[in-house]
Amino acid sequence: xxxxxxxxxxxxxxxxxxxxxxxxxxxxxxxxxxxxxxxxxxxxxxxxxxxxxxxxxxxxxxxxxxxxxxxxxxxxxxxxxxxxxxxxxxxxxxxxxxxxxxxxxxxxxxxxxxxxxxxxxxxxxxxxxxxxxxxxxxxxxxxxxxxxxxxxxxxxxxxxxxxxxxxxxxxxxxxxxxxxxxxxxxxxxxxxxxxxxxxxxxxxxxxxxxxxxxxxxxxxxxxxxxxxxxxxxxxxxxxxxxxxxxxxxxxxxxxxxxxxxxxxxxxxxxxxxxxxxxxxxxxxxxxxxxxxxxxxxxxxxxxxxxxxxxxxxxxxxxxxxxxxxxxxxxxxxxxxxxxxxxxxxxxxxxxxxxxxxxxxxxxxxxxxxxxxxxxxxxxxxxxxxx
Amino acid sequence: xxxxxxxxxxxxxxxxxxxxxxxxxxxxxxxxxxxxxxxxxxxxxxxxxxxxxxxxxxxxxxxxxxxxxxxxxxxxxxxxxxxxxxxxxxxxxxxxxxxxxxxxxxxxxxxxxxxxxxxxxxxxxxxxxxxxxxxxxxxxxxxxxxxxxxxxxxxxxxxxxxxxxxxxxxxxxxxxxxxxxxxxxxxxxxxxxxxxxxxxxxxxxxxxxxxxxxxxxxxxxxxxxxxxxxxxxxxxxxxxxxxxxxxxxxxxxxxxxxxxxxxxxxxxxxxxxxxxxxxxxxxxxxxxxxxxxxxxxxxxxxxxxxxxxxxxxxxxxxxxxxxxxxxxxxxxxxxxxxxxxxxxxxxxxxxxxxxxxxxxxxxx
Numbered sequence: 001x002x003x004x005x006x007x008x009x010x011x012x013x014x015x016x017x018x019x020x021x022x023x024x025x026x027x028x029x030x031x032x033x034x035x036x037x038x039x040x041x042x043x044x045x046x047x048x049x050x051x052x053x054x055x056x057x058x059x060x061x062x063x064x065x066x067x068x069x070x071x072x073x074x075x076x077x078x079x080x081x082x083x084x085x086x087x088x089x090x091x092x093x094x095x096x097x098x099x100x101x102x103x104x105x106x107x108x109x110x111x112x113x114x115x116x117x118x119x120x121x122x123x124x125x126x127x128x129x130x131x132x133x134x135x136x137x138x139x140x141x142x143x144x145x146x147x148x149x150x151x152x153x154x155x156x157x158x159x160x161x162x163x164x165x166x167x168x169x170x171x172x173x174x175x176x177x178x179x180x181x182x183x184x185x186x187x188x189x190x191x192x193x194x195x196x197x198x199x200x201x202x203x204x205x206x207x208x209x210x211x212x213x214x215x216x217x218x219x220x221x222x223x224x225x226x227x228x229x230x231x232x233x234x235x236x237x238x239x240x241x242x243x244x245x246x247x248x249x250x251x252x253x254x255x256x257x258x259x260x261x262x263x264x265x266x267x268x269x270x271x272x273x274x275x276x277x278x279x280x281x282x283x284x285x286x287x288x289x290x291x292x293x294x295x296x297x298x299x300x301x302x303x304x305x306x307x308x309x310x311x312x313x314x315x316x317x318x319x320x321x322x323x324x325x326x327x328x329x330x331x332x333x334x335x336x337x338x339x340x341x342x343x344x345x346x347x348x349x350x351x352x353x354x355x356x357x358x359x360x361x362x363x364x365x366x367x368x369x370x371x372x373x374x375x376x377x378x379x380x381x382x383x384x385x386x
Numbered sequence: 387x388x389x390x391x392x393x394x395x396x397x398x399x400x401x402x403x404x405x406x407x408x409x410x411x412x413x414x415x416x417x418x419x420x421x422x423x424x425x426x427x428x429x430x431x432x433x434x435x436x437x438x439x440x441x442x443x444x445x446x447x448x449x450x451x452x453x454x455x456x457x458x459x460x461x462x463x464x465x466x467x468x469x470x471x472x473x474x475x476x477x478x479x480x481x482x483x484x485x486x487x488x489x490x491x492x493x494x495x496x497x498x499x500x501x502x503x504x505x506x507x508x509x510x511x512x513x514x515x516x517x518x519x520x521x522x523x524x525x526x527x528x529x530x531x532x533x534x535x536x537x538x539x540x541x542x543x544x545x546x547x548x549x550x551x552x553x554x555x556x557x558x559x560x561x562x563x564x565x566x567x568x569x570x571x572x573x574x575x576x577x578x579x580x581x582x583x584x585x586x587x588x589x590x591x592x593x594x595x596x597x598x599x600x601x602x603x604x605x606x607x608x609x610x611x612x613x614x615x616x617x618x619x620x621x622x623x624x625x626x627x628x629x630x631x632x633x634x635x636x637x638x639x640x641x642x643x644x645x646x647x648x649x650x651x652x653x654x655x656x657x658x659x660x661x662x663x664x665x666x667x668x669x670x671x672x673x674x675x676x677x678x679x680x681x682x683x684x685x686x687x688x689x690x691x692x693x694x695x696x697x698x699x700x701x702x703x704x705x706x707x708x709x710x711x712x713x714x715x716x717x718x719x720x721x722x723x724x725x726x727x728x729x730x731x732x733x734x735x736x737x738x739x740x741x742x743x744x745x746x747x748x749x750x
Contacts, residue, residue, distance in 0.1 A: 330702040
């Protein structure tokens with residue numbers, strides 16, 4: 001697989017830093033006891049390791065209490081814990097047309113079950129962002145939650161979460177942010193952006209392994225605001241007949257993915273050491289070159305703004321004469337380039353862009369892509385239009 | 387033995403065998419052979435052209451139990467050669483295996499038929515083949531044949547290969563540990579689209595009958611205990627150009643370094659060589675990934691597909707519209723084939739339909 005030119009980092013980043021593999025391998029080989037389940041040295045060691053990575057992650061998102069960092073299986077898991085834990089019958093929820101199915105599906109299901117009211121805010125196809133005023137206008141007396149993405153996984157466009165957070169805070173509405181596409185490159189501060197709950201996967205721009213993720217629950221939310229989502233063993237406080245009433249255990253039943261978390265810890269250290277701002281600038285420069293090519297050739301139809309300035313490393317377009325699936329297959333088959341054609345699990349975004357149901361070709365450079373790989377990609381795209 | 391003798395003996399043994407008296411008159415079969423047939427269990431993989439002729443002949447001959455597996459439904463263009471089906475079956479929109487079971491019940495109610503509507507693949511074939519005395523090839527693709535071959539060698543159950551196109555046919559008995567297996571003869575799958583298929587080059591009903599009649603008679607020899615009379619040859623013919631050949635393949639077993647029967651590597655059964663399908667997110671389309679790593683020849687395939695639609699291709703891909711059925715049953719598909727043999731079949735979300743279309747119009 002090593003000869004694959006991988007431009008599908010919005011789905012999951014690849015490759016991972018070598019330190020991630022090494023840390024996981026070493027931890028699994030010599031330290032992987034069940035954290036907090038016993039007093040022996042290995043269990044204590046595993047607990048310490050997890051605790052230190054909790055701190056690292058909580059600090060990374062601007063959090064002040066690392067106990068409020070809940071380890072999850074992925075972004076979807078974190079979002080489900082938040083949505084199903086926080087919402088009550090009759091609540092009104094505001095979301096956007098940019099959402100991934102991980103936000104959208106739980107909400108639509110709750111809506112279809114008659115459990116919640118749901119308003120979906122449109123975005124501008126030109127800028128690829130939502131207007132915070134539209135959210136303000138959609139507020140109702142029973143609005144309980146605004147749930148939205150920080151970065152579109154189709155367009156890469158970064159959403160004005162701080163403005164929305166302010167609106168939410170002023171209205172006394174909770175604010176849940178899906179940072180799947182941003183955490184690791186775009187700075188996030190849960191307090192500065194008035195975020196009550198931040199959900200993220202570990203395996204995208206954080207460069208960690210799959211099977212990891214997190215939910216940071218800000219101090220603006222109380223434990224009592226949540227219904228526990230997954231109840232079970234927590235190690236400590238075994239005598240309690242129900243889930244212990246303290247973070248993180250209240251929302252973290254079951255043996256954690258210690259091996260994955262060890263890898264995630266190494267990944268975050270790597271991300272911080274390599275300066276997320278630098279990585280973002282490098283990814284944007286690549287996206288800009290793809291945008292420039294798309295704008296210079298009438299056979300390309302670019303979606304979203306004509307610049308990478310407000311994007312993460314993600315860009316989507318179509319090419320005349322090929323469905324996105326065909327173009328994706330050709331890039332893979334003839335050029336060994338991995339991209340993501342289709343709807344990207346974001347059907348509402350593609351409806352707005354007029355690309356439903358075929359979708360688009362999405363290219364998402366990551367930390368490890370080289371200029372040479374980008375040249376190969378640009379050359380392949382040119383050949384497709386010849 | 388005279389007919390009157392047979393009648394006497396049958397009264398004592400099993401009066402239900404009387405319907406086979408013309409068959410039992412043939413000494414190598416006789417009453418004993420007939421009883422063996424009645425006690426036999428066979429698996430028919432595929433119930434199209436070859437499969438219907440085989441099932442028809444073997445049901446009439448008195449094979450006791452048949453499991454018939456096929457994923458397809460009957461279309462009007464099948465009736466030209468698929469002898470168990472008629473217009474009523476089409477009106478009822480019956481799956482092939484169910485229609486075959488219904489028809490056999492009318493032909494010979496003593497035969498017990500289990501009809502399975504399914505795609506035969508590496509996950510279910512061992513279960514389907516369990517307890518059978520013989521596996522019969524009524525398929526239209528190499529991948530499934532190699533799968534049958536793996537099961538045959540692994541579980542020591544004989545199978546009979548059969549294939550035909552236009553006026554040409556091929557057939558061979560495969561007896562584990564005795565004869566060469568299919569992978570001794572064809573070690574790997576042919577590149578996709580290298581060979582024409584019945585759906586691109588056509589097939590004549592009599593060709594089907596010759597191949598499957600040969601398979602049916604070999605099946606009868608085997609099931610009646612006449613193994614010594616089985617054909618050791620690869621039987622090959624062209625009825626249009628009047629050529630018949632019996633290829634002596636005996637030595638292929640020693641000569642071939644066969645991954646299957648020599649090294650007992652069941653690569654198709656393990657799923658390693660199985661083409662995988664992916665339903666494309668949000669699209670009424672299925673992607674089939676080829677496993678062979680072959681480069682396909684667009685020019686050749688376009689030539690094969692001339693009779694199907696209007697194929698077009700550039701250096702990256704070939705496209706061809708495909709229409710199946712008429713009137714209310716008309717279905718439109720689009721085949722997009724890439725240089726490594728992978729394909730996108732638009733017009734269906736169903737993996738088995740996509741695989742069937744690939745077998746029919748690309749082949750392998």
